[in-house]
Every structure is written in structure tokens, then in C-alpha cells.
Amino acid sequence: xxxxxxxxxxxxxxxxxxxxxxxxxxxxxxxxxxxxxxxxxxxxxxxxxxxxxxxxxxxxxxxxxxxxxxxxxxxxxxxxxxxxxxxxxxxxxxxxxxxxxxxxxxxxxxxxxxxxxxxxxxxxxxxxxxxxxxxxxxxxxxxxxxxxxxxxxxxxxxxxxxxxxxxxxxxxxxxxxxxxxxxxxxxxxxxxxxxxxxxxxxxxxxxx
Amino acid sequence: xxxxxxxxxxxxxxxxxxxxxxxxxxxxxxxxxxxxxxxxxxxxxxxxxxxxxxxxxxxxxxxxxxxxxxxxxxxxxxxxxxxxxxxxxxxxxxxxxxxxxxxxxxxxxxxxxxxxxxxxxxxxxxxxxxxxxxxxxxxxxxxxxxxxxxxxxxxxxxxxxxxxxxxxxxxxxxxxxxxxxxxxxxxxxxxxxxxxxxxxxxxxxxxxxxxxxxxxxxxxxxxxxxxxxxxxxxxxxxxxxxxxxxxxxxxxxxxxxxxxxxxxxxxxxxxxxxxxxxxxxxxxxxxxxxxxxxxxxxxxxxxxxxxxxxxxxxxxxxxxxxxxxxxxxxxxxxxx
Numbered sequence: 031x032x033x034x035x036x037x038x039x040x041x042x043x044x045x046x047x048x049x050x051x052x053x054x055x056x057x058x059x060x061x062x063x064x065x066x067x068x069x070x071x072x073x074x075x076x077x078x079x080x081x082x083x084x085x086x087x088x089x090x091x092x093x094x095x096x097x098x099x100x101x102x103x104x105x106x107x108x109x110x111x112x113x114x115x116x117x118x119x120x121x122x123x124x125x126x127x128x129x130x131x132x133x134x135x136x137x138x139x140x141x142x143x144x145x146x147x148x149x150x151x152x153x154x155x156x157x158x159x160x161x162x163x164x165x166x167x168x169x170x171x172x173x174x175x176x177x178x179x180x181x182x183x184x185x186x187x188x189x190x191x192x193x194x195x196x197x198x199x200x201x202x203x204x205x206x207x208x209x210x211x212x213x214x215x216x217x218x219x220x221x222x223x224x225x226x227x228x229x230x231x232x233x234x235x236x237x238x
Numbered sequence: 239x240x241x242x243x244x245x246x247x248x249x250x251x252x253x254x255x256x257x258x259x260x261x262x263x264x265x266x267x268x269x270x271x272x273x274x275x276x277x278x279x280x281x282x283x284x285x286x287x288x289x290x291x292x293x294x295x296x297x298x299x300x301x302x303x304x305x306x307x308x309x310x311x312x313x314x315x316x317x318x319x320x321x322x323x324x325x326x327x328x329x330x331x332x333x334x335x336x337x338x339x340x341x342x343x344x345x346x347x348x349x350x351x352x353x354x355x356x357x358x359x360x361x362x363x364x365x366x367x368x369x370x371x372x373x374x375x376x377x378x379x380x381x382x383x384x385x386x387x388x389x390x391x392x393x394x395x396x397x398x399x400x401x402x403x404x405x406x407x408x409x410x411x412x413x414x415x416x417x418x419x420x421x422x423x424x425x426x427x428x429x430x431x432x433x434x435x436x437x438x439x440x441x442x443x444x445x446x447x448x449x450x451x452x453x454x455x456x457x458x459x460x461x462x463x464x465x466x467x468x469x470x471x472x473x474x475x476x477x478x479x480x481x482x483x484x485x486x487x488x489x490x491x492x493x494x495x496x497x498x499x500x501x502x503x504x505x506x507x508x509x510x511x512x513x514x515x516x517x518x519x520x521x522x523x524x525x526x527x528x529x530x531x532x533x534x535x536x537x538x539x540x541x542x543x544x545x546x547x548x549x550x551x552x553x554x555x556x557x558x559x560x561x562x563x564x565x566x567x568x569x570x571x572x573x574x
Contacts, residue, residue, distance in 0.1 A: 200378055200380075200381065202343075202377045202378075203376060203377045203378065203379065204373060204376045204377040205377075207376065209376070213351070220355075
């Protein structure tokens with residue numbers, strides 16, 4: 031049981047930039063392409079994931095002494111499924127229109143690699159407060175990625191932001207189609223790699 | 239001492255020892271030249287608008303490549319004519335009536351996303367001009383399918399729009415196509431000369447064949463891909479394209495219309511994106527033909543050459559691996 035030496039602020043920053051779920055780890059790419067054709071959907075899914083990630087990390091961290099290592103995977107699964115059910119029911123009640131569009135992807139949060147990985151790698155080995163900040167950082171990182179991707183896709187693909195029309199004329203229809211999602215994610219990933227290599231002396235996501 | 243004096247006559251170097259005259263630039267500029275007849279015919283039928291669209295494509299493609307490479311402190315490669323060729327092919331694949339930003343966006347996608355981000359000429363997986371056109375067709379489906387009626391009067395300001403032969407065939411069947419063009423001989427004649435609606439460079443089959451003959455004569459392309467491509471399309475059209483059962487279709491209509499000739503001779507044969515083994519090239523051509531006819535007869539689009547070539551581009555390395563010949567004398571590896 032290793033004790034995390036990083037400060038809470040560093041943990042937050044690590045989740046947001048250093049190990050950003052989508053742009054650096056390249057996991058949970060399925061929702062980042064399926065849901066990001068509009069800012070509203072992207073933000074809704076980002077906030078749901080942030081909630082689930084934080085709560086799962088806290089819960090697993092609190093229970094870490096009682097979980098037998100041999101059955102930890104089913105227990106993680108149960109905890110994640112519990113929180114996803116909560117957010118699913120909340121959205122179905124209070125955010126009907128968005129839920130109709132992204133309801134499927136809310137339920138699929140259960141299978142997100144990023145949440146599971148943090149529970150296994152971090153929360154089950156650290157105290158509650160660092161786990162909270164780690165989960166929050168990861169969640170914010172995911173939310174930021176969703177905002178950036180869906181910002182460009184909605185702006186270029188529909189000429190709108192949050193459903194308000196900004197640009198008239200012919201938008202690039204391809205950007206709200208799946209092909210445009212791959213394009214946007216790929217180009218943004220390249221951009222963040224470039225920033226990392228140019229200004230922070232990193233090796234880029236593939237250089238690990 | 240005597241040997242030393244003669245030493246300079248023996249130059250030890252690594253291969254290649256014999257160099258041909260051919261360079262990338264020479265080949266590319268020849269391909270550009272071979273597209274000149276098609277370009278002239280497009281200007282003849284669609285007026286100054288054709289020259290404007292094609293010129294804008296070429297200009298933006300060359301400028302994009304130059305600016306990208308200069309701004310990244312790389313050696314600019316616009317001199318070898320490949321950016322020029324990409325722009326020219328993209329321009330010849332657009333309708334005449336597109337607004338000015340469509341050629342610019344298409345050239346940017348073709349040059350930067352498809353070619354330079356993958357490492358430049360020789361490293362691209364897909365044909366740049368075709369990706370540019372696919373991007374435009376999906377992004378601007380309305381604007382990219384407004385086809386002008388060819389006028390041959392050099393005034394295109396109040397041009398009428400019409401459907402392409404394949405579009406008519408898809409919507410109304412063979413009877414309606416006959417109504418528009420008269421009898422079969424007239425139809426074949428219009429298709430051969432290029433007096434029909436369509437993308438700028440694809441209409442005139444004769445002009446394209448003149449250019450293709452030049453390339454075949456110089457040995458820059460071989461017959462394998464175009465022949466297998468065209469033969470597959472012909473057989474499929476004959477077998478499945480008829481209204482009254484199998485083997486009643488008219489292969490000539492399908493062979494002469496759409497972008498088939500342009501695609502088969504000038505785009506499927508792109509060195510970078512097709513298999514490099516002859517046997518593989520035949521497989522590649524057959525695959526292109528099958529997908530083309532599948533889209534034309536059963537798909538949602540009236541024309542499928544572009545998507546067929548792009549899909550087969552994906553498979554080019556796989557095909558090469560599959561048809562690689564056994565080294566002489568080598569024993570086939572035993573499966574364990």
C-alpha cells in the first residue's frame with residue numbers, strides 16, 4: 031500500500047493535463063466521438079463522468095481495507111454500477127431532453143476504462159482525500175476534453191454553440207458525423223502532444 | 239605508385255550505380271501534361287468557370303503545401319509537381335458551379351490532412367485528391383451535386399443545371415436516359431466526347447484516353463489496374479445492370495459515364511496508394527470495380543468510383559503481402 035507523495039493540487043493537475051483520459055491516455059474514446067456533436071451533450075456527459083469518477087474513488091478508498099484482493103473486480107463493478115444508476119435516474123427525471131439523446135452513453139459509463147483504472151490503480155491504494163482529488167482531477171480532465179472536442183465539432187459542423195446559431199452559411203457537415211469526430215480527436219490529440227513536447231519537454235503520448 | 243595513379247578511376251560506392259533519367263518531378267509533370275486534353279475539353283464545355291475552379295484548386299494546393307513546409311522549416315517540395323497534380327485532380331473532380339471556398343477547403347484537406355500529416359509524398363495511405371473530394375461531398379452534399387448543363391458556347395453565366403447520366407439512370411432508369419439523349423448512338427457519342435453534365439474533368443472520355451495513352455506509352459502506368467478495373471465494371475454492368483434479368487445490362491453506358499475513366503487511369507494508379515506487385519494490382523483493380531458497381535447499382539449514391547478507390551487504398555498493403563511471390567528455392571514455412 032503505497033502512500034501517494036504528490037500534493038492535492040498536483041493530483042488535480044495530473045488528471046487534467048498529465049494523464050488526461052482522452053488526449054494523453056487515449057481511453058474512453060467511444061463517448062468522445064459519439065456524444066461530442068454538440069456542446070450540450072458533451073458537457074452533460076462530462077459532468078456525469080466527473081461525478082461518478084469522484085464518488086467511485088472516494089467509496090473504493092474508504093472500503094479499501096475491507097475488500098479482499100481476489101474479489102476486488104466485482105466489487106469495483108458494483109460500486110461503479112451503483113453510482114451510474116443514480117446519475118442515470120437523476121438525468122431521466124430532471125434532464126429529459128438531453129437524456130433522450132445521450133441516455134445510452136450514460137449507462138455505458140459502467141464500462142469506462144478510465145473509471146475502472148483509477149479505482150484499481152489509485153483509489154484502492156490511497157487514503158480518501160488524495161483519492162478524492164485524483165478522481166476530481168480525472169473527471170475535470172475528461173470534462174475539459176469533451177468541451178474542447180464538442181466546441182470545435184458543433185461550431186464547425188452546425189455553426190452553433192449550445193444550440194445558438196452563430197455562423198450562417200454552409201457548415202462543414204462532416205464534423206458532426208462520426209468521421210468528423212475521429213478527425214477532431216486526432217487533430218486535438220496531436221495539438222496537445224505538440225504543446226507537451228514544445229513547452230514542457232515531454233515525449234508526447236506515444237513516447238511513453 | 240602506378241596503382242595509386244589509377245586509383246581515381248575506380249570509384250567504390252553503394253548502389254544504385256546506374257541512374258535513369260526519371261525523377262518524381264518528371265513523372266508528375268508528365269501526368270499533369272496528360273490531363274491537359276481533359277482540362278481543355280472541360281473549359282470548352284463548361285466555360286471559364288471550369289478554368290476558374292481548377293485554377294483555384296491548383297493555386298490553393300500549391301500554396302498550402304508551400305506555406306506548411308516553410309512554416310515548419312522544411313524543404314518545400316512544390317517543385318516536384320505533386321501538389322500541382324493533387325490540385326489539378328481535385329479541380330477536375332468538382333462540379334463547375336461550386337463557390338470559391340470549396341476548392342480551398344478541399345485542397346487544404348487533401349494536402350495537409352491526407353498527405354503532409356502522414357509524412358509527405360510517398361507516405362500517404364489514401365489518394366489526397368480523392369480524400370479532398372470525399373470530405374467535400376460529405377460536408378456540402380447540396381453544393382457538390384449541382385451539375386451544370388454543358389453549353390460549349392463559352393458563356394456560363396446563366397447556365398442551366400441538370401442531372402448526370404448516372405443520376406438519371408439511378409432515378410428514372412434507362413428509358414428516361416434514352417429520352418434525354420435520343421437514341422443509343424447519340425448517347426454513346428455524347429458520353430465519348432463529353433457533352434454531358436458531370437464533374438469538370440470526367441466528362442470527355444476521348445480526351446482522357448489521349449492522356450492515358452501518353453502515360454501508357456511512357457510506361458508510367460501499366461495496363462493492370464485500369465484494365466482489371468474497367469473489365470470488372472463492364473462484366474458487372476452486363477451481368478447485373480439490366481432491367482430484365484441477368485446478362486441484359488449495357489456495359490458501355492457504365493463504362494463511359496461517371497468518373498470511371500478518370501479514376502481508373504489517373505487515380506487508382508497512383509504509385510503511393512496502389513499495390514506495387516503486378517498480381518496485386520489486378521486484385522486491386524477487380525476490387526475497385528466490384529465496389530464501384532455495388533455502389534452504382536445498389537447503393538445510395540449514383541457514382542461510386544471515388545469511394546471504391548479509397549476503400550481499396552486501405553487494402554493495398556494487405557494485397558501486396560498476400561500476393562508476394564516465394565523466393566526462388568525457398569521452402570514454404572511449415573505450420574506448427
